[in-house]
Amino acid sequence: MPDRPLSPHLSVYRKLKYTLLSSITNRFTGLGLTAGLLVLLYWIMAILGGPETYERAEHALAHPIFKLVLAGFLFAFSYHLIAGIRHLIWDTGRGLEKRQSQKSAWLVGVLSVVLTLVLAYWAFCPAVPR
Amino acid sequence: MSANGVRHWKMQRITAVALIPLSIWFLVSLLALPGHDYTTVVTWMAQKWSAGLLMIFIAVGAWHSHLGVTVVFEDYIQGGTRTFWIVVSRIAHIFAAFAMIFAVFYVAFGSRA
Numbered sequence: 001m002p003d004r005p006l007s008p009h010l011s012v013y014r015k016l017k018y019t020l021l022s023s024i025t026n027r028f029t030g031l032g033l034t035a036g037l038l039v040l041l042y043w044i045m046a047i048l049g050g051p052e053t054y055e056r057a058e059h060a061l062a063h064p065i066f067k068l069v070l071a072g073f074l075f076a077f078s079y080h081l082i083a084g085i086r087h088l089i090w091d092t093g094r095g096l097e098k099r100q101s102q103k104s105a106w107l108v109g110v111l112s113v114v115l116t117l118v119l120a121y122w123a124f125c126p127a128v129p130r
Numbered sequence: 131m132s133a134n135g136v137r138h139w140k141m142q143r144i145t146a147v148a149l150i151p152l153s154i155w156f157l158v159s160l161l162a163l164p165g166h167d168y169t170t171v172v173t174w175m176a177q178k179w180s181a182g183l184l185m186i187f188i189a190v191g192a193w194h195s196h197l198g199v200t201v202v203f204e205d206y207i208q209g210g211t212r213t214f215w216i217v218v219s220r221i222a223h224i225f226a227a228f229a230m231i232f233a234v235f236y237v238a239f240g241s242r243a
Contacts (some may be wrong), residue, residue: 004135007205027202034195040188041226047171048233054168077157084146091143122161 022105026083032076039073072119078115083108145194152187154231172237181238185231192227196220 039061046057086104089095095104101107168240171240174180199219207215 002135002204027198030195030198031202034199037192037195037226041230044230044233047168047175047237051168054171058166058168063155076154081153085150088143088146119157119161 017102017103018105018109022083022086022108025079026087029076029080029083032072033080036076039069041054050092067124070123071116074123075112075116078119079108079112082112082115135243138200142164142194142197142201145190148190149194152183152190155183156187175234176238178238181234184234188227188230192223192230196223198241199223 043057043061047056049057086095086108090101095101134142159174160166163174175184200216203212203216203219
């Protein structure tokens with residue numbers, strides 16, 4: 001066992017709380033972004049492989065199912081970014097009261113959905129000027 | 131592990147703070163490209179600033195990812211295989227980060243060296 005406090009087992013919670021949900025979502029989105037690193041590895045290796053290799057990878061990544069995966073990454077990025085900022089604010093000793101952390105759990109959820117929609121619109125809508 | 135607890139906590143925060151601008155830069159740069167064909171992507175990657183920031187982003191991102199995965203493994207893997215999986219994660223992260231950094235370096239500066 002590592003000599004530090006571990007997360008309590010999930011079964012000690014009788015009902016789901018926003019604060020608990022936001023904590024577990026932060027972990028899952030973090031792991032999702034770790035999976036994103038693998039996609040980044042694949043993409044960069046394809047670039048290293050040259051134009052033909054890249055074209056094959058581009059074709060694979062253009063699959064509709066991957067568009068869904070990409071949308072998932074955009075949500076994971078948005079949530080983990082905003083929830084991470086919440087954690088960094090907690091580290092300064094602010095916002096730790098029960099009411100405050102409930103409120104900020106909601107705020108993180110709402111803001112990350114809004115950011116996801118903005119990024120998805122930018123990524124998937126071809127009419128956006130670049 | 132206890133001697134590394136403070137260091138782990140500190141590094142997780144330092145990499146987290148660094149990743150706020152780095153990850154936003156990375157995502158915005160990719161989304162702002164006019165297309166994602168080979169020529170456009172390589173032209174972007176061959177710029178000094180893009181290549182440099184991308185390599186820093188990969189290093190810091192992989193480090194933060196390794197720290198996060200380690201915490202998850204410590205919390206949820208019971209028994210003797212825990213250390214084994216943490217080492218596997220560490221090796222995979224180091225391997226992936228070095229492969230990506232080498233590739234970016236080669237694409238950006240390789241032909242001129």
